[in-house]
Amino acid sequence: MNYESVMKLALERAFYFPSCEIYGDAQAGFWEYGPTGVSVKNKFLELWRRELVRRDRMLEIDGSQIMSKSVFEASGHLGNFADPIIKCKKCGLTFRADKLIAEIANVEIPESADLEDFDKMIQEKNIVCTKCKGEFDVAKKFNMMFRVGIGPEDVEAYLRPETCQSIFVDFPRLFKTMRGKLPLGIAQVGKSFRNEIAPRQSLLRLREFYQAEIEVFCNPGKLNELEKFSEIENTKLRIQISDGIQVMTCKEAVEKGVIPNKFVAYYLGLLTEFYEKTGIDMEKSRFRKLGEKEKAFYADVAFDFEVNTTIGWLELVACNYRSDYDLSSHAKMSKEKFEVMDNDDKVLPHVFEISMGIDRSLYTILEHSLREDKENERMVLSIKPYLAPTHVGVLSLVKKDGLAEKTDEVYRLIRTKFDSFLDHSGAIGRRYRRLDEIGAPFAITVDHQTKEDNTVTIRRRDDMAQDRVNISELETILAKETAYP
RNA sequence: GCAGUCAUAGUAUAGCCUGGUUAGUAUUCGGGGUUUCCAACCCUGUGACGCGGGUUCGAAUCCCGCUGACUGCACCA
Numbered sequence: 001m002n003y004e005s006v007m008k009l010a011l012e013r014a015f016y017f018p019s020c021e022i023y024g025d026a027q028a029g030f031w032e033y034g035p036t037g038v039s040v041k042n043k044f045l046e047l048w049r050r051e052l053v054r055r056d057r058m059l060e061i062d063g064s065q066i067m068s069k070s071v072f073e074a075s076g077h078l079g080n081f082a083d084p085i086i087k088c089k090k091c092g093l094t095f096r097a098d099k100l101i102a103e104i105a106n107v108e109i110p111e112s113a114d115l116e117d118f119d120k121m122i123q124e125k126n127i128v129c130t131k132c133k134g135e136f137d138v139a140k141k142f143n144m145m146f147r148v149g150i151g152p153e154d155v156e157a158y159l160r161p162e163t164c165q166s167i168f169v170d171f172p173r174l175f176k177t178m179r180g181k182l183p184l185g186i187a188q189v190g191k192s193f194r195n196e197i198a199p200r201q202s203l204l205r206l207r208e209f210y211q212a213e214i215e216v217f218c219n220p221g222k223l224n225e226l227e228k229f230s231e232i233e234n235t236k237l238r239i240q241i242s243d244g245i246q247v248m249t250c251k252e253a254v255e256k257g258v259i260p261n262k263f264v265a266y267y268l269g270l271l272t273e274f275y276e277k278t279g280i281d282m283e284k285s286r287f288r289k290l291g292e293k294e295k296a297f298y299a300d301v302a303f304d305f306e307v308n309t310t311i312g313w314l315e316l317v318a319c320n321y322r323s324d325y326d327l328s329s330h331a332k333m334s335k336e337k338f339e340v341m342d343n344d345d346k347v348l349p350h351v352f353e354i355s356m357g358i359d360r361s362l363y364t365i366l367e368h369s370l371r372e373d374k375e376n377e378r379m380v381l382s383i384k385p386y387l388a389p390t391h392v393g394v395l396s397l398v399k400k401d402g403l404a405e406k407t408d409e410v411y412r413l414i415r416t417k418f419d420s421f422l423d424h425s426g427a428i429g430r431r432y433r434r435l436d437e438i439g440a441p442f443a444i445t446v447d448h449q450t451k452e453d454n455t456v457t458i459r460r461r462d463d464m465a466q467d468r469v470n471i472s473e474l475e476t477i478l479a480k481e482t483a484y485p
Numbered sequence: 486g487c488a489g490u491c492a493u494a495g496u497a498u499a500g501c502c503u504g505g506u507u508a509g510u511a512u513u514c515g516g517g518g519u520u521u522c523c524a525a526c527c528c529u530g531u532g533a534c535g536c537g538g539g540u541u542c543g544a545a546u547c548c549c550g551c552u553g554a555c556u557g558c559a560c561c562a
Contacts, residue, residue: 012496024536024552081562094486096560144562197486197560205561296562377524398521429523445522464523
């Protein structure tokens with residue numbers, strides 16, 4: 001289904017919608033999740049916990065969103081997370097200073113250079129606005145982090161631009177108190193904040209967004225010694241190589257040198273198995289190795305997990321081998337010791353990161369699950385039952401003859417065990433359609449026969465077929481059908 | 486951030502050019518009825534001119550600013 005239809009569904013059924021929408025000064029890049037969206041998000045995260053955190057015995061933390069200045073001095077975000085920009089005095093057009101200079105004067109100035117260097121070069125080479133020939137104002141830094149002031153003294157701090165910094169900062173304590181052993185995964189779900197220049201397309205480019213990040217700390221000397229690699233060695237990865245996507249097992253990818261080591265391949269394998277279970281169409285996915293220029297400033301080797309949608313390839317996960325970039329910078333800045341013992345070796349761990357964009361993942365799940373059933377004139381969200389915002393609708397065929405009361409009874413029986421929705425009003429077909437649209441995989445209908453033999457019908461969303469079962473069996477059936485895989 | 490297009494109920498739209506009755510329609514939604522297993526029907530009700538200025542006796546309509554959405558460019562660490 002396309003972006004437009006997903007957007008319509010999102011607005012009509014309260015999956016997500018613009019933040020502060022009743023006010024005229026609402027800013028772009030901020031969206032809220034409604035009840036249905038939250039329900040899917042929570043279930044998606046439960047799946048993530050099962051398939052990655054628990055499976056790999058990772059530790060999950062929940063850190064602060066506001067972090068002190070030193071953290072970002074050490075992480076490099078204060079220096080590198082900013083673009084040098086110049087603005088035309090006449091027409092107001094803004095350019096990236098380094099890019100414009102490289103283009104016009106053919107001189108490479110690193111983007112982290114002093115601002116005066118850009119001004120000097122612009123003077124020297126007499127660079128003017130490409131559009132109106134106007135003069136440029138002095139270069140400025142546009143930092144994508146949101147600055148906040150703490151307390152009455154307005155102490156400088158920042159909203160985190162990625163969740164992982166708390167994981168790095170917390171690593172020494174966690175390793176000691178949780179009896180850590182390399183390789184050790186530490187995970188976190190939470191919000192991050194980036195002052196994007198042009199937020200776009202609802203959940204796909206936000207200023208405030210959810211990440212589920214995993215940082216795996218490892219001994220860099222043992223990247224090919226990983227016993228659990230055998231668990232995923234036959235898992236098939238889809239990897240972009242030059243112009244085509246090649247499908248190969250994790251084992252083959254390492255043997256052919258497509259992936260540098262077993263360690264990285266293991267986590268790409270886990271990630272593949274996870275996304276298969278979200279119901280995203282994996283035939284439309286790929287891992288893409290990033291080139292030198294595309295990589296983040298902290299990354300050594302980087303693979304993006306991307307999925308093709310109706311608005312193009314979307315990056316859902318960034319997998320970065322960050323080496324000891326973060327731990328050594330924080331060690332230097334804080335004087336804290338980050339070396340740990342790995343058997344008899346004292347090592348400064350390296351980090352492999354799996355940084356997942358939750359909002360984009362949810363969008364993709366919706367886009368890949370939503371379909372139009374023309375034959376039956378309905379929109380169906382064929383989402384995996386364990387991710388569905390509502391598991392089951394509980395309906396009375398008619399309100400009268402005591403069926404409503406009987407339906408209430410059935411609802412009370414299951415309401416705390418499943419996400420269920422009670423509905424008596426209107427035609428039965430309409431109620432089924434409403435449930436189809438929010439992806440409820442099952443509908444239970446109480447009819448006249450129920451009063452005679454205590455049976456109800458269960459209707460399945462995808463094929464609209466119905467079975468008659470005893471009320472006493474409902475819990476078992478639903479538990480089985482909505483269970484995580 | 487730049488350029489173009491646009492902004493009316495939950496959703497989709499008409500009206501705007503040419504200012505003037507109660508802002509129309511479809512669907513959704515609430516209540517009632519009838520029928521009963523796939524958006525039927527009948528009655529009834531709720532619900533909108535993005536925000537701020539200006540012009541005017543009078544603004545959804547004309548003008549200005551802001552905000553947002555879409556598309557393209559740039560950006561995406």
